[in-house]
Amino acid sequence: MTTTPHAGLAAEQLDLADVLLVLREGDDVAVTTRDLRPGTVLRSSGAGAVGLEVLDSVPRGHKIALVDIPEGAQVRKYGQSIGVATRPVSAGQHVHAHNLGMDLAEREHEFATVHHELPEPSGPRPTFEGYRRAGGRVGTRNYIGILTSVNCSASTAKMIADQFRGPVLDEHEHVDGVMALTHDSGCGLVPVSEGAQMLVRTLKGYAEHPNFAGILVVGLGCEMIAVGSLLDGLDLSPDTVVQHLTIQESGGIRATVRQGVAAVRAMLPDVDSRRRETCDVSELVVGLNCGGSDGYSGITANPALGVASDLLVSYGATTVLAETPEVFGAEHLLTRRAVSEEVGRRLLDRIDWWQDYAAAGGGSLDNNPSPGNKAGGLTTILEKSLGAVAKGGQADLVEVYRYADRITAKGFCFMDTPGYDPVSVTGLIAGGSTVVCFTTGRGSVLGAKPTPSLKLATNSELYARQAEDIDINCGRIVDGTATLEEVGREIFGEILAVASGKETVSEDLDLGQDEFIPWQLGTVT
Known part of the structure; x- marks a missing residue:
């Protein structure tokens, strides 16, 4: 139902360009930069002609129709369909879940048809101060990890790690911490199943991660995924210190905790002796993730991160997009950028699986977007995905990986993960991401040990409300105080600073141990 201004009251008049973001020429909707009231008149710049009368209350970050849209017609944003009108929509009306539904039309998938030549880097090559491991990989942190083979050893591992909290590590200033990697599985699985193999791949990926200089593996002794199966075939750097214990062989929980604490203490001098050295930017592997997205995600933080991603790729580094359910509906944009049909079809295979x-x-x-996404202005998965893929910039897609696969390619890649933030980031870190960039519009509070996680706010209101949880405010792009390019370069610079040891807000809060959540699949017996 439309409404009109109260009789006798003059309508509020605003410059359309000041309150609406039209993202592509020909779009049917625009995004609001402030709450709009019914009866407000939006004037187009220039001759002063009335451009649009607001017919509904439209919250900040939500969509308003720029034109009349017939029932059943596609609704375009970013120059792409984000759904179909489920009822007639008049220009000036709020466009959201009440009048916009899923567009089930098949998308055309082309392969390797779009190539953006990234600008050639100029000037001195960027560097960072990292930990070069003897095996050749470069870490950004220097942790000791306590890896559990099964949930039955989780409490024991936490008890060991808890002995190294607080000032106990003060004399080992080059050790970033001791963390327990606990999970809810490891037994009751069919060993050859997809779920069991995925868990083993994840655990091994963490054990091999260059941000760990020491690993203690703790098991129970009778589990299906035994300590030995985790240690067999590990591609460890020759200078990684490794110990292992099983509770049943060590004399129970208390005895294992005592032995585990002694094992970690013995590692500390060696791990503490490691030093940062200057490394080329091409040694970085940067995970690109988002959580709690809103109507500004695809306008500010995500494309700004895309600018940073393209800069990294231009210097020979690796960036990795993830969250397969949140590229659904925009996968056709990625297949066009694939370096080959084979790479593009690997992405489509994962979409089909999902x-x-x-x-x-x-x-x-x-079923995605979430209630929080919808409250922030996102209506369909198509709209969410179109904004999400912006994190990957414009570079060619060079490889598609399974969950927790070792990331070896240089350039822009994709990893198949769920959209659930901690599970997705766990896969990226298992694959070798040494920095994670995480965009949020609603205020997700993720940490990601042993990898530092940079949090990027999509809007200034969120940053003002949760400034202690956010590293960079990308809302300045909408505010008009910074350009997309400027914020993208700021993110790039912050990635290098964090890789060199600058503490993120998540690290300052000691977040990340509990966010180790491997993806669980398969039957549990």
């Missing part, structure tokens, strides 16, 4: 997986659980991929 559609079957969602259907088997009684849902669909359009």
Whole structure:
């Protein structure tokens, strides 16, 4: 139902350009930069003609129709369909879940048809101060990890790690901490199943991660995924210190904790002796993730991170986009950028797997966005995905990885992960990400040990409300106080600073140990 101004009251008049963001010429909707009231008149700049009358209350970050849209017609934003009108929509009306539904039309998938030549880097090559491991990989932190083979050893591992909290590490200033990597699985699985193999791949990926200089593996002794199976075939750097214990062989929990504490103490002098050295920017592996997205995510933080991603790729570094359910509906933009049809089809294979997986659980991929996403202005998964892929900039897509696969390619890559933030980031870190950049519009509070996580706010209101949880405010792009390019270069610079040891807000809060959550699949017996 439309409303009109109260009789006798003059309508509020605003410059359309001051309150609306039109993202592409020909879009049917614009995004509001402030709350709009019914009856407000938005004038187009120039001749002073009335451009649009607001017919509904439209919250900040939500969509308003720029033109009349017939029922059943596609609604375009970013120059792409974000859904179809489920009822007639008049220009000036709020466009959201009440009148916008999923567009089920098939998208055309082209392969390797779009190539953006990234600008050639100029000037001195950027560097960072990292930990060069003997095996050749470069870390950004220097941790000792306590890896658990099964949930039964989780409490024991935490007890060991807890002995190294607080001032006990003050005399080892080059050790970033001792963390327990605990999880809810490791037994009751079919060893050759997809779920078991994924868990082993994840645990081994963390054990091999260049941000760990020492590893203690703790098991129970009778689990399906035994300590020995985790240690066998590990591609460890020759200078990684490794110890292992099983509770049943060590004399129980108390005895294992005593032995584990002694093992970690013995590691400390060696780990503390490691020093940072100057490393080329091409040694970085940067994970690109988002959580708690809103209507500004695809306008500010995500494309600004895309600018930083392209800069990294231009210097020979690796960036990795993830969250397969949150590129659904925009995957056609990525397949066009794939370096080959083979790479593009690997992405489509994962999309197909996810559609079957969602259907088997009684849902669909359009169950996403979350309630928080919708409150922030996102309506369909198509709209969310179009904004999400902006994190990957414009570089060619060079490789597609399974969850927790070792990332070896240089350039822009994709990893198949769920959209759930900690599970997704766990996969990226298992693959070797040494810095994670995490955009949020609603205020997600993720940490990601042993990898530092930079949090990027999509809007200034969030930054003002949760400034102690955010590293960079990308809302300045909408505020008009910084350009997309400027914020992208700021993110690039901050990535180098954090890789060199600058503490993120998440690290200052000691977040990240509990966010180690491997993706669980398969039957538990």
